[in-house]
Amino acid sequence: MDKGLSGLNLIRQGKVRELYDFDDKILLVTSDRISAFDVIMPDLIEGKGKVLTQISLFWFKQLESIVRNHIVTANVDEFPEECKPHRDYLEGRSMFVTKTEPLPIECVVRGFITGSGWKSYQNDGTVCGIKLPEGLKESEQLAEPLFTPSTKAEVGEHDENISFEEAVKLIGEEKANKVKEISIEIYKKGVEIADKLGIIIADTKFEFGILDDEIILIDEVLTPDSSRFWPKATYKPGGSQKSFDKQFLRDYLKTLDWDKQAPGPNLPNDIIAKTSEKYNEAMELFLGS
Numbered sequence: 336m337d338k339g340l341s342g343l344n345l346i347r348q349g350k351v352r353e354l355y356d357f358d359d360k361i362l363l364v365t366s367d368r369i370s371a372f373d374v375i376m377p378d379l380i381e382g383k384g385k386v387l388t389q390i391s392l393f394w395f396k397q398l399e400s401i402v403r404n405h406i407v408t409a410n411v412d413e414f415p416e417e418c419k420p421h422r423d424y425l426e427g428r429s430m431f432v433t434k435t436e437p438l439p440i441e442c443v444v445r446g447f448i449t450g451s452g453w454k455s456y457q458n459d460g461t462v463c464g465i466k467l468p469e470g471l472k473e474s475e476q477l478a479e480p481l482f483t484p485s486t487k488a489e490v491g492e493h494d495e496n497i498s499f500e501e502a503v504k505l506i507g508e509e510k511a512n513k514v515k516e517i518s519i520e521i522y523k524k525g526v527e528i529a530d531k532l533g534i535i536i537a538d539t540k541f542e543f544g545i546l547d548d549e550i551i552l553i554d555e556v557l558t559p560d561s562s563r564f565w566p567k568a569t570y571k572p573g574g575s576q577k578s579f580d581k582q583f584l585r586d587y588l589k590t591l592d593w594d595k596q597a598p599g600p601n602l603p604n605d606i607i608a609k610t611s612e613k614y615n616e617a618m619e620l621f622l623g624s
């Protein structure tokens with residue numbers, strides 16, 4: 336782990352973000368790094384950090400009537416003095432947020448059956464212990480969105496799907512019920528907004544933190560890194576879908592003879608350019624250009 340930005344106190348470097356300590360606040364900086372299959376790729380996707388930050392800010396605002404979020408300000412002018420020397424880098428890609436105690440689970444909501452959910456369903460007809468009707472096709476819409484939590488793996492490890500009962504063991508029944516309820520509600524609200532923009536949110540992942548017993552929506556929200564976005568216009572169940580997320584990169588990586596262990600392979604320029612284009616496309620869809 337490098338030391339991060341000079342004069343600031345780096346407390347954590349995740350796959351994509353750096354966290355700097357400001358007592359009861361955190362400066363959350365989104366880099367241009369991209370990860371796939373939980374491995375960080377050696378190449379940067381220029382502009383990606385800004386895209387993720389701007390999309391998250393859009394959603395935090397849209398969802399604030401349902402759940403409190405961690406944003407204090409995303410305006411660099413309002414950041415603490417120590418951040419000023421890094422203004423140019425921070426602008427657009429960073430948020431000054433409330434420090435919380437992150438819950439040790441990822442709150443996944445699935446409205447459609449795809450990815451690891453599809454794999455699990457093919458295997459034994461269930462997702463995270465939830466029995467699903469027979470005969471579902473790949474990418475088919477589920478009757479109701481499902482809350483399918485996973486563990487939060489350390490860097491280098493993989494998140495694992497868990498049952499609701501296992502989530503209860505990790506965070507207690509009251510919090511588990513509460514985050515399940517909030518997750519489904521914000522997913523539904525997201526779906527309603529995305530639908531008008533011609534986008535399907537097939538599935539997504541939320542993170543919550545605790546501050547003085549209150550549940551707060553943290554990290555990133557409904558971004559192409561945390562969600563599968565499909566264009567409505569070309570949606571057709573029965574196979575994989577065209578998407579605005581990093582499925583494009585995943586599909587490329589699957590063509591390689593790479594064991595999905597770090598280090599990740601260098602990416603060809605056209606794959607980098609195309610990936611960057613996908614992220615920008617997603618931003619334009621939500622924020623308008």
Ligand SMILES: Nc1ncnc2c1ncn2[C@@H]1O[C@H](COP(=O)(O)OP(=O)(O)O)[C@@H](O)[C@H]1O
Pocket residue numbers: 348349350351352353354361363405432433434435436437490542544553554555
């Ligand atoms: N408001 C917050 N309070 C505490 N931790 C936070 C907050 N917002 C985000 N985080 C944490 O910051 C990290 C974000 O870095 P990221 O690169 O996304 O990590 P990861 O590799 O775990 O996905 C996550 O571990 C997330 O839980």
Ligand SMILES: [Mg+2]
Pocket residue numbers: 349351554
């Ligand atoms: Mg993350």
